[in-house]
Amino acid sequence: MFAKIKQVKTSNPRTLGLLVFVASLFYFIDVRSIENDSHNYNDVPDIKIHRILISSFEFKPEVIEVNVGDKVVWINKDFAPHNISKNIDKTSSNKGKTETSPNLMETEKFELIIKQGFDYYCGLHPSMTGKIVIRNNN
Amino acid sequence: MSILLIQKNNNKNSNAFGSKFNQFTLKMRSLTFSVFTMVVLSSCANAGNSGDSQLTDANIAAIVVGANNIDISAGKIALARSSNPEVRKFAQTMITDHTAVLNSAVALVTRLGVTPVNNELVAVLSKQSSEHEAVLKTLSGAEFDKAYIDHEVAYHKAVIGVIENQLIPGASNKELKDTLISVLPAFIAHLKHCEMIQSNL
Numbered sequence: 001m002f003a004k005i006k007q008v009k010t011s012n013p014r015t016l017g018l019l020v021f022v023a024s025l026f027y028f029i030d031v032r033s034i035e036n037d038s039h040n041y042n043d044v045p046d047i048k049i050h051r052i053l054i055s056s057f058e059f060k061p062e063v064i065e066v067n068v069g070d071k072v073v074w075i076n077k078d079f080a081p082h083n084i085s086k087n088i089d090k091t092s093s094n095k096g097k098t099e100t101s102p103n104l105m106e107t108e109k110f111e112l113i114i115k116q117g118f119d120y121y122c123g124l125h126p127s128m129t130g131k132i133v134i135r136n137n138n
Numbered sequence: 139m140s141i142l143l144i145q146k147n148n149n150k151n152s153n154a155f156g157s158k159f160n161q162f163t164l165k166m167r168s169l170t171f172s173v174f175t176m177v178v179l180s181s182c183a184n185a186g187n188s189g190d191s192q193l194t195d196a197n198i199a200a201i202v203v204g205a206n207n208i209d210i211s212a213g214k215i216a217l218a219r220s221s222n223p224e225v226r227k228f229a230q231t232m233i234t235d236h237t238a239v240l241n242s243a244v245a246l247v248t249r250l251g252v253t254p255v256n257n258e259l260v261a262v263l264s265k266q267s268s269e270h271e272a273v274l275k276t277l278s279g280a281e282f283d284k285a286y287i288d289h290e291v292a293y294h295k296a297v298i299g300v301i302e303n304q305l306i307p308g309a310s311n312k313e314l315k316d317t318l319i320s321v322l323p324a325f326i327a328h329l330k331h332c333e334m335i336q337s338n339l
């Protein structure tokens with residue numbers, strides 16, 4: 001029985017394609033509902049997830065306001081790889097050094113729990129810039 | 139307009155050079171850029187003015203393939219000859235991104251059943267590219283970096299102009315047109331990138 005199902009799946013690319021398509025629909029619905037949540041409960045100090053799209057060689061939105069502890073997810077929608085790079089503190093012995101995410105291929109994501117605000121750029125395309133700002137909760 | 143811009147850039151750069159020999163070679167190079175840009179732009183104007191544009195989708199495919207191959211080829215020369223980390227990073231990005239554009243363009247025209255057909259512009263681009271590569275292969279160190287990056291700036295400006303004014307308006311097939319529109323931000327990001335490097339050389 002199990003073997004039979006497995007056979008159907010692998011021998012029929014259309015079925016497999018449909019499954020992937022349906023699965024991706026759920027993925028988008030899921031992420032969207034998380035995003036809506038973050039808009040509804042801005043004043044609650046719960047951890048929120050913020051999405052930054054990388055498309056047409058821009059970070060969208062370019063500037064994002066978050067609370068400390070929030071998660072930011074970058075998703076590459078471009079055909080070209082991009083990464084998230086930031087310069088490490090200029091005052092320390094790390095001067096001139098950078099911190100860089102892995103290169104994100106099309107559809108790949110990078111997640112970060114935010115501890116402090118920072119400016120960042122794409123190390124492969126330095127004209128692409130963005131900023132994480134810590135929200136002032138007064 | 140863009141001829142003026144390119145000449146202005148090169149005048150600024152020639153001041154940064156010490157020796158008279160360098161000033162001379164730079165002037166020669168700047169002349170090459172200007173002639174190249176004029177030819178490209180005048181062929182844009184011809185295509186724009188004539189009521190029935192001569193550019194077919196097969197021509198556009200050939201231009202896209204040719205223009206990407208040229209920049210990949212120059213990038214490989216830069217990786218072989220430059221030791222400047224910023225220049226090398228830029229060259230690697232050119233190889234990666236233009237290979238991606240090339241592959242998606244080839245996949246698209248194959249699917250559409252379009253066979254690329256060379257035209258005058260492809261001939262101009264490839265002639266200019268082999269002349270430039272011949273110069274690059276005689277240079278090393280800071281001289282190489284300057285020649286490579288200066289040309290990348292001029293080349294990306296010229297190609298952006300061609301895509302915007304000639305290829306996008308000229309494309310008949312909607313998918314081809316959309317692909318051209320979608321690759322434009324890559325070329326603009328590359329132009330900004332090499333201008334940033336140029337200002338530090």
Ligand SMILES: [Cu+2]
Binds near residue numbers: 081082083123124128
């Ligand atoms: Cu990038």
